[in-house]
Amino acid sequence: MYQKVALAIAFSPRMEALISETKRLVELFGSDLILIHVGKKTEELEAKLDEIISKTGLDKLKTKLIWKEGKPVKMIIEACKQEQAELLVAGALKREGLLTYYMGSVGRKIIRKSPCSVLTLIEPKVASTVFEKVVLNGTQLEITAHVIKSGIDFSKCVKADQVHILNEIKMYGLLMGTASEDSEEEASQTRRQLVQNEVDYVEGILKNIDQGDLKINIKVTGGRWAVELARFCEKIDADLLVVGDDHKLNFFDRIFPHHLEDLLSTLPCNLLIVKN
Structure with a gap:
């Protein structure tokens, strides 16, 4: 699925866990691994990293180490571009004392600028x-x-038990379907048709995709999609949320947070952000 996977590492207590997680993924995908560390290269750090690589059982022949000095975001993005990485793995931060997670300013910049x-x-x-x-x-x-x-x-590679596709009714259509002078039965029919339109949209995409043995459930909801996705993930205790990002942050997004920014503020679960 991914030919090259990059992992941005820091010498933190979670480094071994992140390397172990990424090792499993590169084995499932049949990928080469690129380990990126931004900071001064020392013999002590080299030895520590080599120890962890040996301990986790990484294939050294398919693992490349990159050491860079400079601004973390710039160096990580630069390394991903140079190595033509297709997936970048990173850890999220936990809010102190709360059971919620968030991406700090460095994490957000990496997501926005990642190639x-x-x-x-x-x-x-x-x-x-x-x-x-x-x-x-x-x-x-x-x-x-x-x-x-x-x-x-991704779900086929990790052998997921359940895959849910959450779609939203466009609010203007929902309002039109409920605020007209039609009878209640006609309004209900309009709402049912709006739901069916969204199901048809997803099914139209699915018919061109090899789904393997996955069990796929299509669910339609109303409201802001970022909020509804977070709620649904929490409700079913999801392990992974997959969203797309083909949007470049602009001045107005800094004033009015974008949907993706909402998700990054309080992550409901692990998050895969797909780029074009």
Whole structure:
């Protein structure tokens, strides 16, 4: 699925867990691994990293180490471009004293500027995370077909038990269907048709994708898709949420947070952000 996977590492207590998680993924994908560390290269750090690589059982022939000095975001993005990485793995931060997670300013910049897809792990484990329940964003966006295909391909690789595709009724259509002078029965029919339109949209994408043995459930909701996705993930205790990002942050997004920014503020679960 991914030929080259990059992992941005720091010498923190979670480094071994992140490397272990990424090792499992590169083995599933048959990928080469690129380890990126931004900081001064010393004999002590080299020895420590070599010890962890040996301990986790990484294939050294398929693992490349890159040491860079400079601004973390710039150096990580530069390394991903130079190595033509297709997936960047990173850890999320936990809010002190709260059972919620968030991406700090460095994490947000990496996601926005990354030339490849980004997988954010909120609780990396040495024993490896199990991705049993996966949720895909099916909202009608330009990137949605690519998001659904990438999510299904990922789900097949990790042998997910459940895959849910969550789509939203466009609010203007819902309001039109409920605020007209039609009878209640006619309004209900309009709402049913709006729901069916969204189901048809997703099914139209799915018919061109090899789904393997996956069990796929299509669910339609109303409201802001970022909020509804977070709620649904929390409700079913999802292991992974897959969304797309083909949007470049602009001045107005800094004033009025974008949907993706909402998700990054409080991550409901592990997050795969698919890039075109």
